[in-house]
Amino acid sequence: MGANRLGTLNKDAFKGMILLNELDLFDNQIEYLPDTVFDSLENLINLDISNNELREVPVGVFRTLRRLTVLHLSSNKLERLDEYLLRGLNQLEDVDLSRNELTELPPLLLDGLIKLKSIKISDNKVKFLPAGLFRGLADVEVLQLQNNEIADLPNKIFHDLTSLNQLVLTGNSIVHISPGIFSSLGQLHELHIGGNLLENLSSGVFTGMERLEKLFILSNNLREIDSEAFIGLPQLLWLALNNNLLTTLPHDVFEPVPKLQRMQLDSNHFMFLPEGTLEPLKNLQYVNLIKNPWHCDCSILYLTRWINEHSDLIWDYQPKCRGPGELGGKSVYTMTFNDVCDGQWASMM
Template identity: 85%
Template sequence: MKKSKQLKRAMRLLRLKVILFVIGGSLLMEISNAGAPPPSRPFNHKYRPLDLGPTPFVDEATGQCILSPCDALGRARDELYSILDEKEKVQSQSRTLIGELQQAVVHGKESQDALRKIIQLMEQRIRSLEQSVWTLDKTSSRWNKCSEGPCTCTAETRTVSCWRLDLTFVPRSQNIPHDTKALDMGANRLGTLNKDAFKGMILLNELDLFDNQIEYLPDTVFDSLENLINLKIHKNKLKVLDEKIFIANINLETLDISNNELKEVPVGVFRTLRRLTVLHLSSNKFARLDENLLRGLNQLEDVDLSRNELTELPPLLLDGLTKLKSIKINDNQIKVLPPTLFRGLADVEILQLQNNEIAELPEKIFHDLTSLTQLVLTGNSLVSISPGIFSSLEQLHELHIGGNLLEHLPAGVFTGLERLEKLFILSNNLREIDSEAFTGIPQLLWLALNNNLLTSLPHDVFEPVPKLQRMQLDSNHFMFLPEGTLEPLKNLQYVNLIKNPWHCDCSILYLTRWINEHSDLIWDYQPKCRGPGELGGKSVYTMTFNDVCDGQWMSMMSIKNRVRARVR
């Protein structure tokens, strides 16, 4: 019986190969005639059916046929319909390919890439048909038989793990229980899958195809998985997704297609996924997105579009997705944010836009994000931030605006951030901070101002943030700190002052005294003097009045009039 099934499957596959070979060969011969379009004639290549030999359904022990006439008729009918269905599908696909190929010929040399893609797609379809299929087991001993194969089977949790077995094909020797709930095929070398790879696995909830080399998936490969909840296809080599590939997965909640080579996805590919809550499309090659791509995904809570090639975002891309909690669009090339992009998204808690090219924030861009707790704008091209831009973000705990081009922090720039605890403004071009720049953020615990161009601070600049615990002032251009600058910070636990050109004259004594009184708070106990003279390289905390002032006063007192008085 088993050999018979394998034989029939092989013959059906061979016939399909012949059809595609004849189609492809004929078309390539026509295309080789450069320039002129092919003549119009019916596509009607004939082939001789192969002799399959005697009927294989014979009991070896008795020599008797084991099929009744009705069984034989039914099997013949099913086989015929199956072959006709596959032939019709291949011919339908081939007719589409014929039209595309003919169009490629008309356009000549400019369509060579398109022609190459069409031929590659034909090859991928053939390779997917060559892939083996699991043996689905419904017997009472199914889980014991499952353990006899190369995969690990756990009956208690109904899981099958084929993780990291270096598979290039689905193992023929592996039985899969029909009631499997979780199947892990991650970290293998699968290049494609048969369209029937998961046929009959209607109870499957989790499928992991992570970290393979999958370039192509048949459009019906997931059709049996109507109870699938989590699907992971990340870290593969997918270049295209069929519009109908997820049409049957109506219960899907998590879909990860990140780390592939997708340049676009069909607009309707997610239309049936009404229960989807997590969608990860990061690390692909998207240059643009249709504004209707996410339309109807009203349960979506987490969307990740990071590490693509996006230069713009459609204004209505997130329209209606009112349950969103996390939006990540990091590491793209976005220059402008549409003013209405986040309209109506009152439940969003995390918004990450780091490493783009955003130069300006529209006035009310964050107005509706009243639940936001983390906002990341690191690594953009912001030159300035208008006071009040964050005024509606009353729940914000973290604000990251480092790695921009900010030169000045005006008064009231952080107004409204009553719950802000972490503020990172490192690696900008800051030269000036207004004395009231930090008003309105009384709960601030961590302030990072390192790696800027600051030379001085207003003496009362830290009075609005008395709860501050961590502060980074390193890698600036400070020569001294005004008397009393650090006195309001009674809760400080950590401060970094290194890599500043501290000028050790009389003006450094305030910092020297403060360091000695709070030595346990200093990240690097050795902030160094830049000068003057022999004091360069010495520790700021060792300076004394005699070191920095005595010589200075003596020098001033010994100054003589070097300009000779004019004699009249």
């Protein structure tokens, strides 16, 4: 029944369909659900009501759907959800509430749904996460909260999500991440926190994430990274720090991530990298260094030498000098001692 331009559903539309196990109502124009419309569908397993015009969902409309495992309500106009909307749906594994108009989430919305594996609440207007929202959800593997207005992450908000594989917090307003907030996520493989307002990464902020392979922190306001910020990430393969405000890095910052294969440092404010910064990265396959104001005086010699020894790892384009003087626009890898150290007077100018 998907994509049929349905505008309304009669309360008896599915009466007697006791054996129905899948119902697709996606891509219609449904504005209202009678609270008894699904009462006969006690064997329903999959219900898709996405891409409609729903502004609210009656609190008891799913009360007989005790076998439901998949519920998609994405791409509607939902502004609020009753705390008991999903109560009793104990077999539910996949719930999708993305692309609505939700500004808040009831603290007990997911209470008792211990078989949940996927939760998608992206592209809404959610401003905060109630402290106990994910309590008891030890089987959840995917949690997508991107493109909301979340500014703060309560302590222990992810504490029970011990099976989580992917956590997406991209495109929110998060200013600070407390050390230890991810400490129970020992199974996490991907963490996306790009497009927020983070200004620094403190020591131990990623502790406990022994299996994390992908960490995306691009497009924040990062100015400082503590030398022990990446401790606890021994399996990290991909690190994206591009499009931030970084001017330098601690020389030993990458020692905890020796397996790193891909790194993006482009589009920051780097003028140089401290001696030895990239030495721990013996497994690196590519690094992006462009769109930084590399200052080609004596301090650039380490990076020049490293690029010449690892030219096959430079991804996209070779980084260029921003200056000083006539060195502006030249490739960093072509710089020699005579070019950059004999001309110290130019740097001073």
